Amino acid sequence: MAENQSLHDATVDPKNGYCSRTKIYHSLRPAVPLPPLSRPLSIVSYTLSLLQSPTTTTSGSLSSTDFLIDAATGRRLTYSTFLQQVSSLSSSLKSLHPSLSKNDVAFVLSPSSFQIPVLYFSLLSLGITVSPSNPLSSVTELTHQVQLSKPFIAFTTSAMAPKLPPYLPVILLDSPQFLSMLESRVSSSTEDNGVNQWDSAAILYSSGTTGKVKGVVITHRNLIAVIAGMYKNKLLNDEKAKEEENGVYAHPVSLLTLPLFHVFGFLMLIRTASMGETAVLMEKFDFVKMLEVVEKYKVAYIPVAPPLVVAMAKSDFVAKYDLSSMQKVESGGAPLGREVSERFSSKFPNADIFQGYGLTESTGAAARMRAPEEAKIYGSAGRLVQNIEAKIVDPETGESLPPGQRGELWLRGPIIMKGYAGDDAATAATLDSEGWLKTGDLCYIDSDGFLFIVDRLKELIKYKGYQVPPAELEHLLQSMPQIADAAVIPYPDEEVGQIPMAYVVRKPGSVISATEVKDFIAKQVAPYKKIRRVAFVNSIPKSPAGKILRRELINHALPSPSSKL
Template structure:
């Protein structure tokens, strides 16, 4: 079966884990969603905007974007107008065309979402990168993506080389005129661009399983499949449920970078669902808390360190966070102790964990509804149209529920490959379309996925394989520890021994001996640290 197949090989008699014994493969328990015919010309921009029209519950002009640093707001009508204006302006004023790559190096702003959608509508492959990256990193990314044009700001453009079509500054008067169609009332209309779903859409950067940063090539089809799966069977029910409960407009605050697959996904999701999206610059906990209070944020994408900070910081007492209803947590395994402490402190806020990689196009596992949110040990169930295997890293055997192994994923969101690196692509993607994630995971009997750690990060202590993430979660459960990291330390007798780096909570005098004693008393740990640096 191909990764893009709409056929459902699952038998209704399968156990509730979704494990199919004949193939030793896990299948998504979500209702399967058909995708648009591959022969249909369709860009991710057109698809997302069609979902926006479906999700609109009124004809009122709602706010789609807010810049928390300036309080500038963009309505949905204005957003659509700016996309159209920018795409038309780019076609008139540059030689930019379908198949070209555009490198984007700019901090978060209201211009970035408009730029993404406009370029994707033209069939241009977007390649956003971290504006705080070093000159060496950015030079490597430019070589990988081979762009013809760049979009930057006056503070980041110096990091870029000379490109065939130059660099457009997003903070220049020229760019502002490009997104304002009122300046060209008599401009001739341009012919629409026909984008194939198999065309390249984005090059997002990932470390892969190891080594130098790699360029992950995603197609329009990859992205369409992700959002078709997310909303194909939920859009109508979600809208009706929201109307029934008369809930306020969903407001999401983006704390993750828009150049990262998580931020990219959250941006697209918010637009598709007709939500309000609040953008913020470089992360600062107190700035974030102020924004939650000011804009009555209901949904907050978060990583485990942010949950730790919210649980332990005294700053949260200064702000009204009562609007918060859901934290979408991804990026790393969330310790159950951390989750329990968060729920105890914020009983009205649910945690929706998820799992995805840049290489999987953000797809993997997710949670839907309060019953699933309560599974604090898990990252959820397989997303729509996704398959998985748990593979023994030594024998290559596919394992049943309850056993740990490397997670392999297959589905229509999986990347096309690493750009300019066929060797790395072959190493991570097999001939049958399986993506080897490099993560040590297991499924339980109900089909919920749990992530233990990265396979390559396991510490080989004597006959044990110790997961640094599990020790870090235990350390963070101590009330006097603000943050912690665990690494392997070479040892002649044991092979490797865990070493912990610990940040004390303000006012704490906890000692190395006390930390080691705390871990040693925890059931299921080796109880051995070569040392603890505090």
């Protein structure tokens, strides 16, 4: 694990953290102490210890402080009610399902709602591994995820239950039974369940280089390490804010537009609770509704995907609302260019826009901006977060590279995943024997320690922050009788980041149309994976080994207006 004192080594450049002897980059952020690994501790117990700490401003008023606000209904859930419901649900689960034990997996399939945070905290406190999935996933996708995670039980809604395998025991979140489990007055401690920090906390779904969905196993230690860093940053920011506001503390409200099954949304939920803040929860995202919510609840902080920053920078609707409460917008998933960042800043002069970088495999963290002056380093994802090390590795030679040179980013530290559920081969290919995570992203770190993401070696398409694996779509296309061959590439789109574009080779005599191709795929995948552009070609360029030369197709697509259908 990276230690801050390594910066005092004479071979480490204090400007960028690069050690010329080991060729490892060290974080420039002050190290954050973590609980001893030998100490039994769940992420819930750790989060509640921070919530109830004297350094948390709202710790003395949990009965009157709102934890969650439903954007659609205005319903509120205070911290004291939330904690009571978590305790009641934990007690009910132990009573009704005595065979449910530590390290069992619970599959969760549901839109964002008040029940989901209660469910997450309850399961995590019991040592149950939470495995949430996108409610838009198809039956085929869900079946594969269930095969990976091997859940003991599932929590879903009556509308979504038919999508799950019939053999899987189910508890319906919208049933009278579940609601009664929340209202049980029998308390259950979160301290006595024997959860170790190295125990699995969550299995979150992500795609790899092969396009096959993988279950990323995140431990309690991983989450503790990320939250510890966020909390430390929060304390520093609070002190600065108090100085600027003459000692007056304004209770912050954040807006969670991110789905709670996604690593970023999952993390932001825990972050909110650890800091005693209030989060407004949107079950279904709507741009205009979001603007209304920011105005109504005086939202100060919004973690977002890059397309939302673009929309806010370009939309004329924003002028109709009072958004002066916005202080900070954090964007991750894809770099923002100078033009978009400056346009956003001119429209929202009171709000700082910070970019960051992280993977599901690194618990959503790796690099981020922390100060307004860092936000001016356009195109950067910020500097390495605390307690993390990095290497930039030449993909061809395996040599570790100095600042300014491009290579694959490798990461090491307490935020790195345990591995992939049910896929030892993929784990071995991604994590080496020394604990380095091979991200598959082509990057460089500049002379001041700022990380820049150049390209994606993994070839994933990023649509609104979602990962779309080209190989998965290619397999589906190639299953069509009328198609001889196919390849899928990312096509740049200012609104959503990238869209899936298909190059299709028709079989002799086939007259299949672009619309038929799109419709065929749309019926089998989640909406964000739909193919949105199609071009017909005579052949797909491939290497002698049969690998698709995707870069050739990308270069062909961009200057060719005739490919737009």
